[in-house]
Amino acid sequence: MPQALRQRLAEGQPSQAFLDGWPGLEVSASREPEALAAALADAARLDEAAGGSARAPASALCGAVFTPGGRQIFADPGFEGLFGRPTDSQAFARLTRQAARDGVATGLAEAHDGQVIAVCVGAPGSVQSWPLSPACREQLGAGAGARLAVLAFAPSRASHLAMRAADAFGLTPLEARLAEALLDSPNLVAAADRIGVGRETARDALRAAMRKTGAKRSPDLVRRMMDLMCGDHPPAADLEATLRAAFGATPAEARAAARFAEGLTARQVAEALAVKEATVRGQLKAVFGKTGVNKAKDLVRLCVEAGALATLTRMSETLLDTADPAGRLRIIPAADERRVAFIDYGPRSGRAILVLHGSSTGRTLPPAFVTLLQEAGWRPIVPQRPGFGLTDRATREHMACCADDMAAILDALKLPAVDMMARDASVAPALAFAERHAHRLRRAILVNAHAPQVWDEGFSLRTAVLRTFISRPHLIETFAEMMRRQTRTDTLRAMILGTLEDVEDDRRTADNPAVLAQLVRDAQALSSRTSAGFAAEHAYYARGWGPPAEVGGERWDVFYGLGLRWTGRQQVWRHLPNVRFHEHPHAGLLVYFSAPEAILEVLGPA
Numbered sequence: 001m002p003q004a005l006r007q008r009l010a011e012g013q014p015s016q017a018f019l020d021g022w023p024g025l026e027v028s029a030s031r032e033p034e035a036l037a038a039a040l041a042d043a044a045r046l047d048e049a050a051g052g053s054a055r056a057p058a059s060a061l062c063g064a065v066f067t068p069g070g071r072q073i074f075a076d077p078g079f080e081g082l083f084g085r086p087t088d089s090q091a092f093a094r095l096t097r098q099a100a101r102d103g104v105a106t107g108l109a110e111a112h113d114g115q116v117i118a119v120c121v122g123a124p125g126s127v128q129s130w131p132l133s134p135a136c137r138e139q140l141g142a143g144a145g146a147r148l149a150v151l152a153f154a155p156s157r158a159s160h161l162a163m164r165a166a167d168a169f170g171l172t173p174l175e176a177r178l179a180e181a182l183l184d185s186p187n188l189v190a191a192a193d194r195i196g197v198g199r200e201t202a203r204d205a206l207r208a209a210m211r212k213t214g215a216k217r218s219p220d221l222v223r224r225m226m227d228l229m230c231g232d233h234p235p236a237a238d239l240e241a242t243l244r245a246a247f248g249a250t251p252a253e254a255r256a257a258a259r260f261a262e263g264l265t266a267r268q269v270a271e272a273l274a275v276k277e278a279t280v281r282g283q284l285k286a287v288f289g290k291t292g293v294n295k296a297k298d299l300v301r302l303c304v305e306a307g308a309l310a311t312l313t314r315m316s317e318t319l320l321d322t323a324d325p326a327g328r329l330r331i332i333p334a335a336d337e338r339r340v341a342f343i344d345y346g347p348r349s350g351r352a353i354l355v356l357h358g359s360s361t362g363r364t365l366p367p368a369f370v371t372l373l374q375e376a377g378w379r380p381i382v383p384q385r386p387g388f389g390l391t392d393r394a395t396r397e398h399m400a401c402c403a404d405d406m407a408a409i410l411d412a413l414k415l416p417a418v419d420m421m422a423r424d425a426s427v428a429p430a431l432a433f434a435e436r437h438a439h440r441l442r443r444a445i446l447v448n449a450h451a452p453q454v455w456d457e458g459f460s461l462r463t464a465v466l467r468t469f470i471s472r473p474h475l476i477e478t479f480a481e482m483m484r485r486q487t488r489t490d491t492l493r494a495m496i497l498g499t500l501e502d503v504e505d506d507r508r509t510a511d512n513p514a515v516l517a518q519l520v521r522d523a524q525a526l527s528s529r530t531s532a533g534f535a536a537e538h539a540y541y542a543r544g545w546g547p548p549a550e551v552g553g554e555r556w557d558v559f560y561g562l563g564l565r566w567t568g569r570q571q572v573w574r575h576l577p578n579v580r581f582h583e584h585p586h587a588g589l590l591v592y593f594s595a596p597e598a599i600l601e602v603l604g605p606a
Helices: 003-010 014-031 033-044 077-083 093-102 134-141 159-168 173-182 188-195 199-213 218-229 239-247 251-261 266-273 277-291 296-314 367-375 398-412 424-436 461-471 473-484 489-499 504-510 513-527 532-542 596-603
Strands: 053-057 061-066 072-075 104-110 116-122 148-153 317-321 328-333 339-344 351-355 378-384 418-423 441-447 555-561 580-584
Touching: 053 296, 053 513, 061 077, 061 134, 072 077, 072 134, 077 148, 093 104, 093 116, 093 148, 104 239, 104 296, 116 296, 134 148, 148 296, 159 173, 159 218, 159 328, 173 188, 173 199, 173 218, 188 199, 199 218, 199 328, 218 296, 239 251, 239 277, 239 296, 251 266, 251 277, 251 296, 266 277, 277 296, 328 398, 339 398, 351 398, 367 378, 367 596, 378 398, 398 424, 398 532, 418 424, 424 441, 424 532, 441 596, 473 532, 489 504, 489 513, 504 513, 513 532, 555 596
Parallel strands: 053 317, 351 378, 351 418, 418 441, 441 555, 555 580
Antiparallel strands: 061 072, 061 148, 104 116, 116 148, 328 339, 339 378
């Protein structure tokens, strides 16, 4: 392999390896494919702590500074709101002593109202990447004696996070209030009393909320709500280890609790672990005793929060997040017990158009583009495909799953048919929908459509990677997982700029800090949980995917920015119904940002 590529991979800096050594990537793939594959596989096994990024809601986090003996020196207002002003110096003493000895300690602490909260305690050398407040970090470094940081994570205590999650699932105000009350009420009766409704009304609302979320039991409803409330981050690397450390559980108890937290019943846990159901119930009972909770949903809530906190303190970068500035996030259950996410920009009175994201960006649309579409009478809706963002990975053939997920979105929104806009490699899922659900497609636009076995002739990082994928498809999965684990903001920013260097329009557009920030945020969110979608779709192209012979749609438009030097563009799409071709002399990958009016001219009014 070229020296720059080899050296950076050996140093455990795979992303930097490709930034420094990408010109030699294709050479390595052709001359030393086995060495490159082995290096990529090693890099894909790197812990995400080496370069991973996560986002967490600021309102769910709070911190404090303690001495190793357990005396509180400083606390954020949120920490005092949870735990009050301490009168017992021993409340955190066990964890602070452990952190002083081991560097980091994970455990549980009782809030002033009796609810159990997940906390992490760390020595100054262990908490550089923790999402501590500036005041907390300042106090940690002040004074002559040893000090420790304590970080608490309690999204279940943030009402607005519960309301945001409920809105994403499409719950009514009553269902949302009940779902929020269930997060910390001992049972349904107490939750009903808390929100002032009768028991039968509460039962009806609970059944409706479970149907909309795809939950089978109330603990599963809590799990699905909490998963959204905890932010964007990879799943816990080892939830069992976290539960052993935080709960003091035995290995067997942790195995049972981890699977129980995933939504399985005690019987299903027993089947998965090949033990008796009575054994599992005994193990769960022991975990209840060690955590101080006595309801299944409370244990699920605590497992989710403890696992998320362990991830947030392990990543090399945890960013504090707010809601997306525009568009409504929606989550719907799919027929195969998966969840499907999409962003609906509205308005409901507009003519619906599905706008498909690319391989790594496009989860959100440029604000100016959204405004133009809405002013022309359109209702843009951006589905997140299987294995991207918040949508679960495919459990069957990927393209069929993509198409059926889009049909499920139409069903949820009560839309008989829809228009569609697809860019780059998302044209393959678009055509799968047009084939499988031909009667539901009105018209479609393909923007910079990535044709099969055809590539841009440029010399950027992006084109080198694409050509390598086509020549060595077996590298795709390991490359995708390696990159997913390297999503620090600075690294992603450099990689995105590297992919845009071929086209002047793209370079100029990315000079806008707001544009670059949106691209980075999209790339992080689309790949935060899994690389399965990216890998699956690039594998289709690399292994010879071709467009279906017959598709629906009244008319198709194919748009190319000539800043991208694609070969063999038009002939691939000539069979599409009533197809028309359009070109823009300067546009590149960022055409939605740089020339939205050109896209709207092709699309026309709704």
